[in-house]
Amino acid sequence: MPQTITKGYKALVAEAESRIETLSVEQAQALHGSDDVVFVDLRDPRELEREGRMPGAFHCPRGMLEFWIDPESPYAKPVFQQDKRFVFFCGGGWRSALAAQVAQEMGLKPVAHVAGGFGAWKKAGAPVDSGPADKKA
Numbered sequence: 001m002p003q004t005i006t007k008g009y010k011a012l013v014a015e016a017e018s019r020i021e022t023l024s025v026e027q028a029q030a031l032h033g034s035d036d037v038v039f040v041d042l043r044d045p046r047e048l049e050r051e052g053r054m055p056g057a058f059h060c061p062r063g064m065l066e067f068w069i070d071p072e073s074p075y076a077k078p079v080f081q082q083d084k085r086f087v088f089f090c091g092g093g094w095r096s097a098l099a100a101q102v103a104q105e106m107g108l109k110p111v112a113h114v115a116g117g118f119g120a121w122k123k124a125g126a127p128v129d130s131g132p133a134d135k136k137a
């Protein structure tokens with residue numbers, strides 16, 4: 001028997017966006033480079049290689065997010081212990097909406113995500129680097 005999905009991705013993303021702050025690419029660009037802001041790139045490594053990277057962004061694959069945020073996790077990353085604003089982005093703005101919501105639920109603050117993600121960032125002519133992700137955490 002086929003499965004009946006009772007809550008689809010559109011509802012999940014809409015619900016997340018009703019709870020978190022969404023930034024336009026223009027707003028994100030205005031924050032880019034600020035010492036008080038950490039941009040968190042949730043895309044998979046292959047997407048970074050293929051599409052390029054936002055300069056200075058911290059790469060956190062979506063699957064590791066909760067484990068890198070929680071200081072009690074063996075995988076905790078110091079970058080998430082800072083008193084800074086965390087701006088999440090992905091390829092198109094869906095994963096980042098869900099991720100920002102979870103991060104906010106976990107207590108990380110303030111958090112936001114970028115509407116349209118890296119695709120919109122690139123389209124707007126914002127800076128893009130190529131090459132391997134920045135490993136510093």
Ligand SMILES: O=S(=O)([O-])[S-]
Pocket residue numbers: 090091092093094095096117
């Ligand atoms: O990157 S995504 O918005 O397609 S999940």
